[in-house]
Amino acid sequence: MRSPEAAAVHRAALGPLLVKELWGVVAGRALWTMLLILCPIVGYSFVQAVSLYGEASAAAADAPVLASGLSPLDGVLVPTFGAFYVTVTLLFPFVAIRALGREKESGTLRLLVQLPYRVPTLVAAKLAAVAAAWFIAIVPALSALALWAGFGGHLHAAETLNLLLGHLLYGLLIAAIALFAAAIAESSATAAIITLAVTIGSWILDFALAGQPGLFEWISRVSLTQALRPFEQGLFSVGLVIATLAAIAGFAALAAVWLHPGVALRDKLVRSLLVVAAAGAVVLSATQVRTAIDVAEDRRNSFPPADERALKELREPLVITVHLAPEDPRYADLRRNVLAKLERAMANVTVRLASSGQSMVGSTSDPSYGEVEYVYGGRSDRSRSTSHREILPLLYGLAGVPPPAPDPGGDYPGYPLVAKVQAALPWFLGVLPILIILAWWWSCRPPRIRLRHLEEGGKA
C-alpha cells in the first residue's frame, strides 16, 4: 500500500507529552491532598517508631546481647514506610486514575488518541507521570529518614534502598492497576471502586486466607502486600522483582488495549487475552527464579557465612517432607528460619508437605504430626525443631561432613539509639505541610513566560 499522504504526520517527540502528563498530575488536587495527609500520618508513625525504638534501646544500654537485636530496618524504617504504604494503597489510586480518567470523562481522550503517538506510548507517558508523582509523595517518608540520620540513627544503604525499591514497585503496581481500571471504566468513580476493590481486597486476602491450607494458601499469595514483605525483610528477590515488573507491564498493556475508543470490543478482548497470557507466563516463570540477595545488614535471611559456604558444597538433592499443616505457626517458623534459607543456600532443595490438605484440627492424633524428614544422599533423619542450630548439624550428619567452624567476629552489633524525637513533630505538622502548600500554589500559577510569546504573536 502506498503512503496515504506525502505530508503525513510524523511521530512526535516524547518531551511535550511527558510535560503535559506531568502538569496533568500536578494540576489536580489529588496529589497535593495525598501529600498533606501523608505528613501527619508518616510523621506520627515515625515519632512512635523512634520512641519505641528509644525505649528498647534504653533497656539494652547495659546488655549488648539485647542491643544486637535492635535493627533500624525493623524498628524505624518499616513502621515509617508502613504508614506510607497504607496511604499509597488508599489514596495513590486517585492520583493515578486522574491521569487518565479525567480525559476519558471529558471526551478529551478522542483528541489524545489522534496525536502522533502510539497508544502504548500514551500509557507509558502516563505511567511515567504517575511514577514522578510517587517520587513527590515519598518526600515526607524520605524526610523522616533524613531526620533519623540527623538524630544520629544508623541507615544501612543496601537495605534502605531495597526497601525503597519495594515501595516503588508496589506504587507502580497500584498505578498500573489504576490506569487499567480507568481505561475500562466509564467514570473515575467506577475506576476508583475497581482499584480499591483490588488493593483492599489484598488486605482481606492477607488477613483471611494467609496460613489457610490448599487453594486458599495459593490465593493468599496473590495479595499485593505479599510483594512488599521480602523487601521489608531485607531480601532482594530477583524472581519477585521480575514478577512485579511483569505485572506492572501487563496492567499497563491492558490499559493500552482498552484505551482507544476506536477499537472494537471483540478485538480488545482478544488482545487482552494475549496480554494476560504473556504477562502470566512471565510471572509464573519468575516464581521459579530462586535467586535472592540478602541485603539486610544483620543477614537475617541467611545462615552464618561459614554454614552458607559449607551448604553450597552439598551438591546432591535434599528432600524435605514436612508433617505440618500450612496454618500451623511452627510451619511458618520452619519456613522462615530454615526452609527459605536452605532453598537460597543449596542448589537442589525440594520441600513438600506430607499432606497439602492437612489441617491442624484433624492432625493432632497423628503421631508423626510435627515431624520434618530430611533425606540427603540416601540417608534420612527426622526432627521437630524449627531452628537452624539443630537442623544444620543434622544435615551435616546426613552428608557426612563436619560442621564448619564459625567465622570469627562479624556479628551484627545492633544500633540502639535514644533520640528526642518529639522535635520532629513541628516538621511534619507545620513546616512540611506549609512547604507543600507553597509548592501547590506555585504549580497553580499561569505559565507567564510562554504567555508573553503567545500574546506577542511569536515576536518576543
Next chain:
Amino acid sequence: MTFAVARSPVVERSPVLMQVGALTKRYRDQTALAGVSFEVHAGEVLGLIGPNGSGKTTLLEAVAGVLPADAGDILWRDAPLPVGRRRDVIFYLPDGLRPWDDQFVSRVLAFFAAVYGRSEEELGDTVRAVGLSPVLGKRVLALSKGYGRRLMLALALLTPHPLLLLDEPFDGFDLRQTREVMTLLRRVATNGRTLVLAIHQLADAERVCDRFILLAGGAVRGIGTLAELRAAAKLGTVGLEEVFLALT
C-alpha cells in the same frame, strides 16, 4: 475500488482526496449509519447537514477512527486507509469538548504546537487568527462557550493534517463571531486544507460550504452543490432549508 456517489461538476476538477464507502454503524438494534458513501475533494469545504440525531457525529467519528464501524471502507487518494493510519491524515475536532480543562489555555496551545512542531510565530499567528489572546492566562474550564470553541479551532489549525473534520464548528458563536470563523475557515480551505463540517444550522452551512451531504436517519439523502440539490429536489431558487426538507 470506487464508490458510486454523486460528484459536483464544480469540484470535479480537484482530485478526490478521500472516498467513504458503505460505512455502517449499529448500536444493538438501532442503525446509526446505514451504508453511507461519499467523496471528499481536495480543498473543498464539505457540509455534513442533518438534524440532531441524524448520524453526523457518528459519521465523523467513524471516519476519523475514534469509533469502530461495523462495515465500510475508506480510501485515501485511491489507496485503502486503515483505522490505524487515519490520524496521519485526518484530524477530527469533537463537538462540545473542553480539552484538558484544568490546564491554562496557553499551556494547552503550547502542547499542541510542540507536538506538531509549530514555531512560536505560527502559534502566535494562530492565537491572533482565532482571537484567543485575551484568555491565554485562563484555565480552559473558565472559558466561555465562545472562547472554548475558539480554543478548539486553534488546536485544529495547529495540526498539519490535510483533512479536518469539525463537528458543529459554529455552535456557541454569535452572528458576528460566526462570520469571522467562516471567513477563517474559507481562508484555511483556500490555503489547501480540506474541511468537512458537521452543521445543523442550515443557514450557516449554506454560507460556508461548497458542497453538502444531506444526512437523515443515518442515511445519505442527497449529495452535491446547492444547485445540484435544487435540481434533484426539482425546486427553483430556494434556500438549503427548503431543499433539505424536500429531500429528507
